[in-house]
Amino acid sequence: MSIGNSPEDDRPSIGRVLQQARLAASLTVDQVSTATRVRIPIVHAIEQDDFSRCGGDVYARGHIRTLARAVGTDPEPLVAQYDAEHGGRPAPTPAAPLFEAERIRSDPRRPNWTAAMVAAIVAVIGFVGFTFFKGGDEPATAGRVAEGPTSDKIAPKPSASKPADPKPAPTESAIAAAPLDKVTVKLSATHGRSWISAKDHNGRSLFDGTLEQGDSKTFQDKERVDLVLGNAGSIELFVNGKKVDDRFQPGQVERLSYTKGDPEVG
Structure with missing residues (x-):
């Protein structure tokens, strides 16, 4: 050097x-x-x-x-x-400064004495009317308070209802069951990470990336799921709820295709 x-x-x-x-x-x-x-x-x-x-x-x-x-x-x-x-990452463009709009201040005006007098008269009339109606309602209100319901009222008995039957816990076979009208493929990276690609029957990508050790991915399509496994030996494969026992080697690249009638390699 x-x-x-x-x-x-x-x-x-x-x-x-x-x-x-x-x-x-x-x-x-x-x-x-x-x-x-x-x-x-x-x-x-x-x-x-x-x-x-x-x-x-x-x-x-x-x-x-x-x-x-x-x-x-x-x-x-x-x-x-x-x-x-290559000259470093370009600096981010600063956000445009925000300007607060100036508040419009109204010019001071002379007091409107006519409006003030009208408001005062309306307030006096309203107060008198409120006092009159309140005074007329007091006896009736007192009577209603005196004749109010007592606290020893018998509460209705709750109706006996049949306890709901406990829902059965899902079994392992029910959890593993796959819909019959679709193809279901589950990949689990049990022995290391692997790059995988999954596509539906139209060639549209369902997933394209790396599956780290311990991760799982499940894919479904109504007709077919196509797979490419970059490190097939690290993958545990389930098709339509059944484990595929093909023994792939570490570092081996596998291209697989499964339909609703599998788990047989397409």
Whole structure:
């Protein structure tokens, strides 16, 4: 190493890290492109540290994150390395300042004595009327208080109702039951993490990402579920409520398809 070089100068390039991780996961460029929808020429260019085909820094960062997740490596150090090598992340645009509208102050006006006199007369008439009606209602009110209901009134007996039958606890077979009109696929990463891709019968993506150890995902479709498992040996597979006993090897890439009549590999 030459004098004055920092440790960052000896670290592998972004493209080299992504390529090594892809080879370690036993994935081809075509498989990564299919799973991530990043075109094959762009995948090749990024692995050669050529980001000119990404369409800008924002798209380059997005492609780095997508490819890193697909091959099972942490994208954040690679994005930070990209920012350091390409002038850093742009500073966020400050929010526009908010201006409080000036309150409109009304000009002082002379007091309106006519309106004040009318208001005073209305208040006096209202007070007199209220006093008159209140005085006439007092005896009746007193009578109602004196003749009010006593506290020893017999409360109605609550009607006896038949206790509801306890609901039976769901059994393990009921929980594992899958609807007969759909295909149900459950994946559990029991022996490590694995990159997976799941699509419905129309080719629409149901999930595309990494399943960490201990995580589970369940997918349903009315006709078919297509799977790509990047590290099949770490996956425990259930199809339509039944465990699939195929023994996949660690690091093995498997393409599977299941319908309502399975668990047989399509």
